[in-house]
Amino acid sequence: MKILSIETSCDETAVSIVLANGGVESPSFEILGNALFSQIDIHKEFGGVYPMVAKREHAKKLTPLLEKVLLDSKMLKIEETDYPDKLWNDIEFILKKEEGLYLNFKNKFEKIKKPEIDFIAVTSGPGLAPALWVGISFALALGKLWEIPVIPTNHMEGHIASVLIENNDERKIIFPALALLISGGHTELVNINNWGEYKIVGSTRDDAVGEAFDKAARMLGLPYPGGVEISKLAEYARTKNLSKIAKLPRPMIHSGNLDFSFSGLKTAVLYYMRDNWKNENNEIISTDDEKADLAREFEDSVIEILLKKTEQAIVQYCIKTLIIGGGVIANKKIRENFGLLEAKYEGLLVKIPAKSLSTDNSMMIAAAAYLNAYLNPAILKGQQEIEAKGNLKLGILNLH
Numbered sequence: 436m437k438i439l440s441i442e443t444s445c446d447e448t449a450v451s452i453v454l455a456n457g458g459v460e461s462p463s464f465e466i467l468g469n470a471l472f473s474q475i476d477i478h479k480e481f482g483g484v485y486p487m488v489a490k491r492e493h494a495k496k497l498t499p500l501l502e503k504v505l506l507d508s509k510m511l512k513i514e515e516t517d518y519p520d521k522l523w524n525d526i527e528f529i530l531k532k533e534e535g536l537y538l539n540f541k542n543k544f545e546k547i548k549k550p551e552i553d554f555i556a557v558t559s560g561p562g563l564a565p566a567l568w569v570g571i572s573f574a575l576a577l578g579k580l581w582e583i584p585v586i587p588t589n590h591m592e593g594h595i596a597s598v599l600i601e602n603n604d605e606r607k608i609i610f611p612a613l614a615l616l617i618s619g620g621h622t623e624l625v626n627i628n629n630w631g632e633y634k635i636v637g638s639t640r641d642d643a644v645g646e647a648f649d650k651a652a653r654m655l656g657l658p659y660p661g662g663v664e665i666s667k668l669a670e671y672a673r674t675k676n677l678s679k680i681a682k683l684p685r686p687m688i689h690s691g692n693l694d695f696s697f698s699g700l701k702t703a704v705l706y707y708m709r710d711n712w713k714n715e716n717n718e719i720i721s722t723d724d725e726k727a728d729l730a731r732e733f734e735d736s737v738i739e740i741l742l743k744k745t746e747q748a749i750v751q752y753c754i755k756t757l758i759i760g761g762g763v764i765a766n767k768k769i770r771e772n773f774g775l776l777e778a779k780y781e782g783l784l785v786k787i788p789a790k791s792l793s794t795d796n797s798m799m800i801a802a803a804a805y806l807n808a809y810l811n812p813a814i815l816k817g818q819q820e821i822e823a824k825g826n827l828k829l830g831i832l833n834l835h
């Protein structure tokens with residue numbers, strides 16, 4: 436099946452065309468075209484993502500990104516089309532909330548032949564509602580124009596499915612599986628009995644782990660998004676073999692349940708800086724080495740907590756495959772530590788996505804949508820009403 440997938444849940448505008456085969460038994464995905472525009476440089480100025488800014492940038496980028504993807508996948512055929520006015524009116528109605536998008540869309544797609552695509556997958560949640568809506572409206576407009584079904588897709592299911600894509604690791608997932616999802620908005624342990632059967636067995640009570648990385652980085656004066664900056668500093672501390680001075684807590688590590696809490700860790704960073712780095716004029720002053728030492732301690736604390744809870748869940752649910760997804764698994768040290776679990780638990784398979792598939796992308800949305808379409812072909816019949824659901828949760832999808 437050829438899938439066009441669209442992701443706009445946060446600050447990356449992403450479009451891909453993916454060839455999917457093998458069903459749920461042995462899914463395989465070939466990327467025919469992929470384009471991603473990161474808004475990071477725009478949001479850096481504000482130190483975080485403003486939903487209305489994200490929405491505006493998505494609306495600007497979707498049409499050119501799709502054109503590029505069609506070209507890369509050799510599906511871009513220029514042809515004067517003859518769509519009726521009524522159809523354009525309907526599309527204008529679908530795109531009415533998305534500033535400037537309709538004119539862009541009409542100018543481009545009235546000259547492009549319908550590509551051979553089986554369905555369109557679009558992220559419907561969780562994420563920033565205004566940002567999600569742009570992607571959904573764009574997908575519905577394309578679905579209308581080309582008469583192709585549109586499937587709403589859960590972003591977190593996408594992070595889970597990211598391990599199935601073009602990975603050198605061909606080993607098949609064996610159930611029960613456990614997913615550790617670590618991103619900017621989520622920290623969750625998900626028990627997976629089969630594709631489409633998700634049960635959240637642990638989650639954060641406050642900040643997500645990526646959010647804690649970003650907030651700690653901000654305190655240290657590092658640019659947004661801070662996860663990657665902290666990990667660079669921490670790596671510097673390790674390669675230079677700096678002495679370990681800073682001490683931070685490991686919140687909830689002994690709580691006995693599978694929940695997390697990262698807001699205390701972030702506050703502990705603030706207190707550490709205040710108590711150890713303040714000079715007599717009340718200014719927070721530190722050397723680069725002191726910053727690197729604190730970044731390493733922060734990363735070590737996160738790793739210990741994530742490992743402890745994940746290992747507890749592996750034992751508790753007799754897990755055969757551990758899947759890790761979400762932007763934070765782009766972190767080198769976290770990847771290394773989780774990779775070691777295979778040797779520690781006999782028979783355990785650990786699946787980690789390629790680094791480029793760890794952070795937000797649209798290929799993972801195609802993969803998740805393919806599994807759902809395969810398990811429940813009825814969703815490909817007829818146009819669905821799709822709404823942005825900022826707080827969409829993973830659950831049992833009743834697909835079997």
Ligand code: KG4
Pocket residue numbers: 445617618619620621644645646648649660661662663666761762763764765766767793794795
């Ligand atoms: O999955 P993602 O791209 O977007 C969400 O769905 O939230 O995750 C983004 C998060 C950000 O908080 C970012 O700081 C974090 O992933 N991140 C990292 C690294 N690269 C990205 N955190 C730690 N180390 C990294 N190398």
Ligand code: ZN
Pocket residue numbers: 590594618619761762794795
């Ligand atoms: Zn994400």
